Amino acid sequence: MKLWLLALPLLLAACVAGPSGNPSPPQPAKSVELDRYLGRWYEVARYDMRFEKGCEGVTAEYSTRPDGLIRVLNTCHQGAVDGPVKTSEGKARVVDTATNAKLKVSFFGPFWGDYWVMDRADDYSWAIVGEGSGKYLWLLTRKLPTDLEREALTARAKALGYDTAMLRPTKHF
Incomplete structure (x- = not known):
């Protein structure tokens, strides 16, 4: 058990380790009307990222839930x-709540990650x-x-300081 407790910080660090596409990401530019x-x-x-490896035709759908949270449904074709x-x-x-541009998202258990509408x-x-x-975009x-549109969005991301060479285009029908 002690070994597990000692290893836990290393495992958590490994989850967030990796290259940063923008070492100084900006704050969100605009408020969001949910x-x-x-x-x-x-x-x-x-x-x-590991959790989207091999995904094409990716969509994300957001809707309100009865408990006041937002339902997130991500779909991909493997x-x-x-x-x-x-x-x-x-x-x-x-x-x-001042801008609604910063959210936390969870896909499993008590683990929440940042989701900022930049x-x-x-x-x-x-x-x-x-x-x-700056590791996710x-x-x-x-x-x-x-x-x-792809070129214009890529240029906008570059203007925000992101390394657009790290972008992987998503194929759709």
Whole structure:
């Protein structure tokens, strides 16, 4: 048991270790109206992480839950855009009620991770999502992204200080 207690901090550190795509991520640029943010988003590109390895055709859907939290339903096609569907359901809660741009998300147990809406279109047609360490980044659109939208979002992420060479484009039908 003592060995397990000694190993726990190392295991937790290993979970957060890894390259940072933005060593000094900015604060979110705009407030978020949660009702307008809810709904389906298509992933344009991401920093590739273990939990999304091999995912294509990725979408995220946000809706309100009876308990006041936000339901998060992530869907991906494993291996190819027509591959088997994999879903992950989680929950989110707002932690910065002044802007609603900083949330915590949990997909299992008592473990919560940061989810910051770093920037968004005025009409909520696109969003850039990251968090305080700069290790995670997602570029999202409301409809299937065009090449022009992908380029514009990538340029915006670069302007926010992110290493866009680390972005992995997401394939869709």
